[in-house]
Amino acid sequence: MTTIIDGKEIADRIRADVSDCAAHLADEGVTPGLATVLMSDDGASETYVSMKQRACEETGIEGIHRVLDPEASAETLLRQIDDFNDDPRVHGILVQMPVPDHVDSQAVLERVDPMKDVDGFHPENVGRLVTGNTRYKPCTPHGIQKLLEAADIETEGKDAVVVGRSDIVGKPMANLLVQKAPRGNATTTVCHSRTDDLAEKTRTADIVIAAAGVPEMITGDMLSEGCTVIDVGVNRVDAETEKGYELVGDVAFESASEKADVITPVPGGVGPMTIAMLMYNTVKAASLQSGVDVELP
Ligand SMILES: Nc1nc(=O)c2c([nH]1)NC[C@@H]1CN(c3ccc(C(=O)N[C@@H](CCC(=O)O)C(=O)O)cc3)C=[N+]21
Numbered sequence: 001m002t003t004i005i006d007g008k009e010i011a012d013r014i015r016a017d018v019s020d021c022a023a024h025l026a027d028e029g030v031t032p033g034l035a036t037v038l039m040s041d042d043g044a045s046e047t048y049v050s051m052k053q054r055a056c057e058e059t060g061i062e063g064i065h066r067v068l069d070p071e072a073s074a075e076t077l078l079r080q081i082d083d084f085n086d087d088p089r090v091h092g093i094l095v096q097m098p099v100p101d102h103v104d105s106q107a108v109l110e111r112v113d114p115m116k117d118v119d120g121f122h123p124e125n126v127g128r129l130v131t132g133n134t135r136y137k138p139c140t141p142h143g144i145q146k147l148l149e150a151a152d153i154e155t156e157g158k159d160a161v162v163v164g165r166s167d168i169v170g171k172p173m174a175n176l177l178v179q180k181a182p183r184g185n186a187t188t189t190v191c192h193s194r195t196d197d198l199a200e201k202t203r204t205a206d207i208v209i210a211a212a213g214v215p216e217m218i219t220g221d222m223l224s225e226g227c228t229v230i231d232v233g234v235n236r237v238d239a240e241t242e243k244g245y246e247l248v249g250d251v252a253f254e255s256a257s258e259k260a261d262v263i264t265p266v267p268g269g270v271g272p273m274t275i276a277m278l279m280y281n282t283v284k285a286a287s288l289q290s291g292v293d294v295e296l297p
Pocket residue numbers: 047048051094095096097098119139234247266267268269270271272273274275
């Protein structure tokens with residue numbers, strides 16, 4: 001019988017603990033602040049940013065949100081980041097990716113003060129993560145570690161395959177898995193959508209992290225009996241639903257469930273964890289910048 005990990009329930013538990021930390025900071029006169037910038041007319045980005053702002057309200061974090069015209073200049077966005085870097089109310093800054101094609105996304109990420117980089121995407125924070133001297137873990141990989149912990153899935157000595165090599169999930173996830181740390185110490189292979197004999201590689205895995213951005217790419221015949229499957233997919237596929245789309249993961253859920261012992265659903269798996277860990281990183285940033293200690297979960 002396959003265990004389906006309830007990411008929403010685990011995320012809610014973490015957010016409740018993070019809210020307690022935010023309340024402690026408020027008692028000490030520090031209200032954590034998260035600034036989000038949306039410069040896109042992509043429907044999904046608007047959904048995610050509004051979810052993040054709603055989560056701030058529910059967590060006791062002050063949400064400051066800016067929407068920029070997608071046609072605006074790159075300089076406009078960079079100046080907005082400068083303003084948030086200098087704003088003492090703001091402890092965390094998130095520029096919703098992707099930014100429009102005419103904007104250099106690397107320049108955007110590097111403009112954010114590393115102390116306020118609650119995505120963990122700034123090169124300084126990526127370097128810290130790779131060397132095991134982490135300031136902020138990127139939200140989705142950290143959320144996946146928390147899911148594995150909650151489901152009591154050990155990574156120590158296991159074979160993990162990460163499918164996808166993005167800067168926001170695949171690469172940091174692989175780095176966390178190889179480190180000498182809880183929910184690390186795994187022998188890890190990083191594949192991508194054009195890896196030769198991908199099925200051969202995924203069949204060697206005890207744990208498969210599917211983060212390639214390809215709907216239902218991972219099927220049961222690509223998995224070994226009894227493995228754990230973490231589906232990071234956030235694909236919107238046109239459908240006759242109220243929203244006009246349905247959310248489909250990178251894993252063919254039914255087919256994969258015939259082989260996997262443990263699997264995460266889409267929606268309701270990794271997604272809610274990403275939001276929870278953004279709240280976690282924002283409270284951590286407020287603690288680091290104010291010097292007020294908190295005990296995060
Ligand atoms: N600077 C930046 N940081 C990000 O962390 C970031 C980003 N840009 N750009 C886009 C991706 C994607 N992302 C998601 C967050 C929550 C859900 C989530 O909660 N999904 C719900 C469903 C939500 C829906 O209904 O569409 C679920 O899976 O249950 C999904 C995806 C954060 N991202």
